[in-house]
Amino acid sequence: MKFSIDKMGEFALALLVFLIGIVLPNEVLGHADFFGSVDAPVVTGLALVNFASIDAQSYQEANPGGIRRVLIMLSRKFANPWPTLAGIDADNEVTVAPVLKNAQDKWAEYLFPDGTASLDSDGGGDPGYQSFKHVAELALAGLSKDVRAEIKKHKNAGCVIVMEMKDGQFLVAGSSDDPIFLKSSFKGGKKGNDKRGFTLKGDVDGMMWDLAVLPAALVEDLAIDPVPEPA
Numbered sequence: 001m002k003f004s005i006d007k008m009g010e011f012a013l014a015l016l017v018f019l020i021g022i023v024l025p026n027e028v029l030g031h032a033d034f035f036g037s038v039d040a041p042v043v044t045g046l047a048l049v050n051f052a053s054i055d056a057q058s059y060q061e062a063n064p065g066g067i068r069r070v071l072i073m074l075s076r077k078f079a080n081p082w083p084t085l086a087g088i089d090a091d092n093e094v095t096v097a098p099v100l101k102n103a104q105d106k107w108a109e110y111l112f113p114d115g116t117a118s119l120d121s122d123g124g125g126d127p128g129y130q131s132f133k134h135v136a137e138l139a140l141a142g143l144s145k146d147v148r149a150e151i152k153k154h155k156n157a158g159c160v161i162v163m164e165m166k167d168g169q170f171l172v173a174g175s176s177d178d179p180i181f182l183k184s185s186f187k188g189g190k191k192g193n194d195k196r197g198f199t200l201k202g203d204v205d206g207m208m209w210d211l212a213v214l215p216a217a218l219v220e221d222l223a224i225d226p227v228p229e230p231a
């Protein structure tokens with residue numbers, strides 16, 4: 001008789017667990033309207049922006065490649081980090097003007113042979129580890145004293161580069177915190193019609209943003225060192 005009572009107790013306990021764990025929740029969910037509708041939990045803190053339909057064919061619009069102007073500033077000349085992720089809006093435009101340590105410091109402008117400057121970016125990396133790389137390149141023709149002196153300044157010295165595209169938009173490559181180190185190479189040519197001069201090329205990896213647009217209003221406020229007129 002004792003054995004039967006123990007078995008009955010175990011059966012009753014199992015039945016109670018079944019009712020509480022399976023039957024009761026189903027009954028509650030089945031009569032959810034009686035208790036009022038229950039909204040799904042809302043996850044906050046992460047804004048997911050879906051893709052948008054766009055027309056990226058430049059339909060009936062000119063879309064020339066190439067660079068029109070090149071402006072360069074040493075990274076150590078900035079009073080504050082520039083540009084920064086916080087200073088770039090949702091349209092990938094810079095919203096904060098650069099501040100330099102000294103008022104007499106000015107952006108240098110490099111005149112270059114037509115078709116020898118480029119500005120590119122690459123959003124590479126494995127999923128979950130992607131970032132941006134900024135790549136800049138330009139040529140300086142000749143072997144003049146001024147060109148040699150300028151090339152020397154780039155040795156182990158990072159810079160921030162602003163280039164104007166053919167459509168008038170200005171793009172910023174690198175930042176004062178993550179500058180581009182331009183490395184030079186020289187070719188003397190083998191015969192009279194060969195190209196002779198320097199090529200400057202550099203990149204910076206691990207950027208948090210793509211090449212950012214510098215609006216015209218901020219470009220107008222840049223202090224630019226005028227290019228000397230030919231003698």
